[in-house]
Amino acid sequence: MPNLNSWILTDVGNNVRKESLFLGHDDLGVADCTVSKTSLKGGLREGVDLVEVTNGNLTFSVLPTRGMGIWKGSYKGIPIGWKSPIQGPVHPMWVDEVDRGGLGWLKGFDECIVRCGLDSNGAPGEDVIIDNNGNAVSVDLTLHGKIANLPAHYLEVIADSKSGLVSIIGEVDESSLFLPGLRLRSKIKTTSGSNRLTIEDEIINLKSTPSELELVYHCNFGQPFLEEGSKLLVPTKEAAPRDARAVEGILKIDEYMAPTPGYVEQVYFYDLAEDSDHRTLVSLKNSAGDKAIALRFNKSELPCFTQWKNTTAMTDGYVTGLEPGTNYPNLKRFERENDRIIRLDPGESHHCQLILEVCDNHEQVEALEAEINSIQSKSRPVIHSKPQAKFSPM
Amino acid sequence: MPNLNSWILTDVGNNVRKESLFLGHDDLGVADCTVSKTSLKGGLREGVDLVEVTNGNLTFSVLPTRGMGIWKGSYKGIPIGWKSPIQGPVHPMWVDEVDRGGLGWLKGFDECIVRCGLDSNGAPGEDVIIDNNGNAVSVDLTLHGKIANLPAHYLEVIADSKSGLVSIIGEVDESSLFLPGLRLRSKIKTTSGSNRLTIEDEIINLKSTPSELELVYHCNFGQPFLEEGSKLLVPTKEAAPRDARAVEGILKIDEYMAPTPGYVEQVYFYDLAEDSDHRTLVSLKNSAGDKAIALRFNKSELPCFTQWKNTTAMTDGYVTGLEPGTNYPNLKRFERENDRIIRLDPGESHHCQLILEVCDNHEQVEALEAEINSIQSKSRPVIHSKPQAKFSPM
């Protein structure tokens, strides 16, 4: 038996799509790990492909039909994700992005990790593009772009019995004639018994002309990591409220409320502190301090971080979004004016690594906190009490 | 064998969706009744679920994929419904509601009974909502809302051998983050040999904040109930034409024409007469007076009634719509100004019962007419010859 085993689940070029598959640890050659692929049934989820990975401790499900998003997971029985007021995951056929003034994306939104991009993300609104006739024309961008509602044309499971790595590889194209041509090549991996999953994304400009790229990882967590008294641990150089509503909560920027009917979202933009290799991390810690989720990434790849507080009632979607990105999720025009759009030359690619880590005891949480404090110790945080022109459209 | 038997056909929470099922009267324990479920094939109908119920005399088909609408039926061989110029039923994937200035809903419209709602119905146009940032923003509502193009996440058949009731139960959510969260729980039932089907709908506000509700039952009938000389029997307190076009036909408000190429629709708004328990009914009677369809409902649940005449050529959709509703199908803003929007508190629900009854002989039709006359006798009808400010935007 070789070290590396591979199973191709979808390959449009060869007209392949497996409806279902189960790979046990014997098949994979990796202890405690299994991978199962199913096609979901009924309602808005009919026809959505789901790949579920377990490593013995950590379980997570990948949605090839929704741009390789991560639907939800669990760690030693602790749920990871949130409860959106829809019964997802939602097949993109039900998501009309232009509806409701460009907010139609919300009709598919229930994942734990959803990518916003690739040509654009952030608030819906006007942008100016060069059309097929070489003329500048106005178009209405829709909320958070297209990638979460596009299906993978390629999907593969790779198991490495030597390193113990199990990887799900997917490719999704956001590309058409006269429109940008960007390919997401995503590898989502874990190892036996680990409390981590790692996303390695490569976004490639398929076209022969330079292309813009916006990418935000909208990572969403509800109970039990989010609860009254939960805290965001976040090594900060600079932070600012997005708007007047966020100003109201600036003194408790790192604290979370209990589910609160009628709560209106508060958003904060951060320039994070980092280590000498530009590595940083943020963490959502529960009230007792015995559970935490951490996101690890590198500011050279993902320089921006956005915190979205939406501690509304449980039924309405009690959630916080921790959002590392190449940009802040503002209207694309504003991000372009602030030089936060990535420009990819023909064939060029941008790489992002994002690690999700789960801690389920005091010791782990304290170690995480110490690590964050150590990064923080290199910077004196500036928390603005008012929106800043470089972060928010005024 | 217990009195109650139940079969779950769709249950998203448990990843269940049965492709097909046949229940004979032995299975159901109800004489003369059968229920069959299929998934339709080809063209615009590919993948549409259809549940067909027969009780020996009355047959009708329910569309879980289209918000639990009733596609068509027949009574002792007499067809119930109409011939729309599309080959439906249409899977919602083909219906782009925002297309054609918000009229895209028409591309899926061929049912006998289709619900218009739940957040809005009526003419497309501008409305102002409160967005996720707490700001008032303008959105373009689309014709007749979303519920008819949303699929059931739960579908069940219940047969009660004691009462002889066969019920189809379906649940459809119109809900997303930052958008209204309304659940339709519909029970559609009949009994052995009956000339009636009964719709019992419950619409629940799933959110923690108050919600608006608009619901119109767009009940559509063509031949043989609709023909030259057919009449609408309608106990009336007050009625008015919608616009100048309807004014042209006001003297023959209750009469129907033969199929007429180029006919432009005429719409009339009614405040119906009712009995002491607020019960009322309307009926479409054929020319010979030996066939009639009746709709029975309660004005405390469905206070508004709209008559839509569209006696165009057969090929173009010869039809009349009899439309009991919580409101008139005007632009939502106008209905709000006239206090005809239902407001549901968190967790609160609105119940509607609508009975469709078929008469196929003179005696039954005369009895129906007598019943309507008896209700009419309590009110002196006022038929306005001009549009009224409370019914129509001027």
Added chain:
Amino acid sequence: MPNLNSWILTDVGNNVRKESLFLGHDDLGVADCTVSKTSLKGGLREGVDLVEVTNGNLTFSVLPTRGMGIWKGSYKGIPIGWKSPIQGPVHPMWVDEVDRGGLGWLKGFDECIVRCGLDSNGAPGEDVIIDNNGNAVSVDLTLHGKIANLPAHYLEVIADSKSGLVSIIGEVDESSLFLPGLRLRSKIKTTSGSNRLTIEDEIINLKSTPSELELVYHCNFGQPFLEEGSKLLVPTKEAAPRDARAVEGILKIDEYMAPTPGYVEQVYFYDLAEDSDHRTLVSLKNSAGDKAIALRFNKSELPCFTQWKNTTAMTDGYVTGLEPGTNYPNLKRFERENDRIIRLDPGESHHCQLILEVCDNHEQVEALEAEINSIQSKSRPVIHSKPQAKFSPM
């Protein structure tokens, strides 16, 4: 065995859709011919029906799910079609025509022959229609209309062992209440060993009132027919550039460039020369003159011809479109002002024949050239160096 054999693959009226079928030459009774039908798998193509026809020399695939377009083909191993920057064919569920300012059609565009129409085609933009209330209202037409993103409700294979003809017959309706009602009945046929396929289309007005019709056959070719030094052979009465960009290339109107990153499209409108029966043809000849594609049609059916040069980089969609049509693909309003909209009375139909022919040696190409020269010899070509008011909106 009878001369005529027929296989029905889709028939919505009878709830029929065959997932797959293979017909060998024995089944068909036609030497060298086979027909296979599959349902494609994965990515954007999941659920797209594909009918592949071979006649021994010529192979082509028909897309019933995309309005009976022709995806691609090959002749003795030479590929026919182009490489679009999407991995198609694309199921219409992924195509939101109103997106991107009405350019959403591009997200499904990768066929060799795609029909643009039927109610409208050409550039997106405003038009005025009469709505269901008899009022003139403004609507936004989307690029190239709807027919390419509508599925066939009827699909049949007919083989005639006597004539050796194998035909694929499909019907697609573009029809709804209050919207135009047009039916495409298409027969796509070939014979044993032929270098031709013939499209016979009939477009019928299903409604009881007159209807407009626009139809352009967007025929798209890349390598090896298109290459540096390829030429368009086109018998011309009159030709003009569409705009300033096309003016730049007017001196080389009939020549093609190598793949050129950043190339901006050039479009030319033609009034073709014709023979005494109004027959005409155009041809794309490769640089060596040993390969050519020809399109044969009749100006009484397809009076307009448009040449679309898009010799951009290979990765971006190196292609030329040769586009016979009932009109030029301008905004519909402009075509109406210039009397180039077909008006169909109730029940009336418009017939179009389009023949695609492939030549793979010098002799055939020279014969083609001679034929075109002979037609040209009856007219003296006028090539305008500037856009003309009758062809282009100024």
